[in-house]
Amino acid sequence: MYERLLSQLAHVQIVSPKFEESVAFFKTVVGLEESGRDGKSVYMRGWGDHFYHCLEIIEGDKPALGHIGWRAQGPDQLEKAVKRIEATGYGIGWVDATAGRGKAYHYRGPGGHEHYLFWDVTRFTGEGDMAPIFPNRPQRFNPRGVAARSLDHVTVTTANPEEDANWYREALGHRYMESTIADEEAGFGDFVVFAMTTVCERSHDFGLVADFSGVPGRVNHVAFWVDQREELRRAADVLLDADVPIEFGPGRHGMGEQDYLYFREPGGLRIELNSGGYHNYEPDFETVRWTPAQGSNVYYRNQKMPHSMFESFPPAENTHAEDDMAKTTLFV
Numbered sequence: 001m002y003e004r005l006l007s008q009l010a011h012v013q014i015v016s017p018k019f020e021e022s023v024a025f026f027k028t029v030v031g032l033e034e035s036g037r038d039g040k041s042v043y044m045r046g047w048g049d050h051f052y053h054c055l056e057i058i059e060g061d062k063p064a065l066g067h068i069g070w071r072a073q074g075p076d077q078l079e080k081a082v083k084r085i086e087a088t089g090y091g092i093g094w095v096d097a098t099a100g101r102g103k104a105y106h107y108r109g110p111g112g113h114e115h116y117l118f119w120d121v122t123r124f125t126g127e128g129d130m131a132p133i134f135p136n137r138p139q140r141f142n143p144r145g146v147a148a149r150s151l152d153h154v155t156v157t158t159a160n161p162e163e164d165a166n167w168y169r170e171a172l173g174h175r176y177m178e179s180t181i182a183d184e185e186a187g188f189g190d191f192v193v194f195a196m197t198t199v200c201e202r203s204h205d206f207g208l209v210a211d212f213s214g215v216p217g218r219v220n221h222v223a224f225w226v227d228q229r230e231e232l233r234r235a236a237d238v239l240l241d242a243d244v245p246i247e248f249g250p251g252r253h254g255m256g257e258q259d260y261l262y263f264r265e266p267g268g269l270r271i272e273l274n275s276g277g278y279h280n281y282e283p284d285f286e287t288v289r290w291t292p293a294q295g296s297n298v299y300y301r302n303q304k305m306p307h308s309m310f311e312s313f314p315p316a317e318n319t320h321a322e323d324d325m326a327k328t329t330l331f332v
């Protein structure tokens with residue numbers, strides 16, 4: 001049975017080899033707000049994000065995931081979650097407060113991804129021109145570019161998505177909502193090539209894609225939310241007018257029933273926009289299993305996903321891994 005220990009995906013730290021270009025892109029095209037900077041980081045948030053930041057950008061040689069930040073359901077749940085992580089052997093230890101959050105527990109998931117779990121957060125309230133006119137909003141709606149409202153999910157890669165999803169469920173109470181196994185002709189048997197979990201009411205805030213590269217801790221994309229499906233179509237226009245190629249979409253995923261649109265930020269990392277989808281609150285929800293032919297990825301079952309979508313970050317030297325992944329026909 002699901003026991004809620006985490007309340008939400010709070011932020012994602014990404015690495016960009018084109019730091020200033022990435023910051024400018026997220027600000028002017030994606031429409032995020034800059035909350036602040038320190039020596040190495042720029043902190044950003046969507047106009048509807050209530051915390052100090054949902055995205056932290058740091059500079060590095062290659063596009064990559066830095067870490068993922070989760071907020072606990074409460075201080076007691078934080079302590080309980082830490083005990084459970086430590087019991088699995090994946091815990092690293094407590095770290096001091098930093099921008100946007102209080103003290104946090106650092107752990108590394110089975111796929112090698114860095115996570116921080118905390119209770120105390122810094123909230124954002126706009127002042128001056130940013131002061132909200134509605135009391136339930138963190139700031140005035142001041143649309144710019146895509147005007148993404150908030151962070152939606154992060155999708156990482158790992159050698160065994162189902163094993164990892166089960167670890168996150170058992171250690172931390174993520175609900176394991178939906179999975180895809182390869183179509184029969186691909187010869188992968190019952191191997192799960194994509195799994196998605198959630199700690200909230202949305203279909204997923206965490207995705208796990210199979211990765212045959214042998215490189216731990218990689219990421220496939222980071223996703224942001226817009227309120228309406230029509231805004232996703234508008235976002236496609238905004239991107240094209242900003243000379244940003246669209247990698248895949250707009251379309252609809254069967255899994256989660258969310259509309260999608262994928263593109264790359266200047267550092268090379270894949271970004272997704274989402275809207276639509278269902279809400280689910282069941283603590284005993286049984287994981288749904290799909291095959292690609294049923295429309296797990298392409299709801300309309302009428303097109304293939306481009307091969308480039310199998311690239312994850314940092315890029316793998318072994319590109320055969322991506323060809324192998326393509327054989328799963330996951331994204332038909």
Ligand SMILES: [Fe+2]
Nearest residue numbers: 155207223272
């Ligand atoms: Fe996604």
